[in-house]
Amino acid sequence: xxxxxxxxxxxxxxxxxxxxxxxxxxxxxxxxxxxxxxxxxxxxxxxxxxxxxxxxxxxxxxxxxxxxxxxxxxxxxxxxxxxxxxxxxxxxxxxxxxxxxxxxxxxxxxxxxxxxxxxxxxxxxxxxxxxxxxxxxxxxxxxxxxxxxxxxxxxxxxxxxxxxxxxxxxx
Numbered sequence: 001x002x003x004x005x006x007x008x009x010x011x012x013x014x015x016x017x018x019x020x021x022x023x024x025x026x027x028x029x030x031x032x033x034x035x036x037x038x039x040x041x042x043x044x045x046x047x048x049x050x051x052x053x054x055x056x057x058x059x060x061x062x063x064x065x066x067x068x069x070x071x072x073x074x075x076x077x078x079x080x081x082x083x084x085x086x087x088x089x090x091x092x093x094x095x096x097x098x099x100x101x102x103x104x105x106x107x108x109x110x111x112x113x114x115x116x117x118x119x120x121x122x123x124x125x126x127x128x129x130x131x132x133x134x135x136x137x138x139x140x141x142x143x144x145x146x147x148x149x150x151x152x153x154x155x156x157x158x159x160x161x162x163x164x165x166x167x168x169x170x171x
Contacts, residue, residue: 086112087141087171094139095119103132106162110169117142119165126150129163136167143168 013021091110099105107120123129129150136145145167153162 083112090171091117091141091169094141095136098132098135098139100128100132100135103128112169112171115169115171117167117169119163119167121163121165122153122155123161123163124158126161129161132163133165136165141170143170 088110095105095108102124104122105119106122107118109118111117121129121132123132130147133145133147136142145165147163148166149164151162153160
């Protein structure tokens with residue numbers, strides 16, 4: 001007794017599969033070449049960076065004065081550094097502690113240079129706005145909190161009060 005296997009005879013792939021396979025193979029070769037080129041450029045850039053770092057270190061150790069920097073650029077950089085070290089999160093945390101339901105902050109304009117902050121708040125009732133001013137006075141980061149103006153406004157058919165508050169900012 002012989003064992004007979006029932007299997008389908010093999011055949012070569014059709015022309016469409018061959019073309020797709022060749023396209024994929026060509027794409028793979030092209031991607032490998034691009035990857036190789038990018039790797040070489042990366043190595044060259046790293047070598048340039050290391051050479052510049054060595055030259056900079058050598059010039060600093062030799063006692064050379066630092067490179068001349070454009071004064072306007074230096075001022076912009078100093079201002080950016082000041083903005084980065086400004087304690088924004090502490091200010092926002094204090095404002096969140098003063099927040100209550102049915103108060104809507106429309107505008108928040110902090111000025112770190114003058115150490116001042118201006119706020120525009122929408123309240124459903126005038127008393128809520130006054131209570132907000134009192135809560136802001138109790139916050140440690142804010143001083144000299146003043147209600148600059150309040151006005152009755154209508155928003156979507158509801159009578160609301162718009163408050164303009166100004167405060168000093170301690171940091």
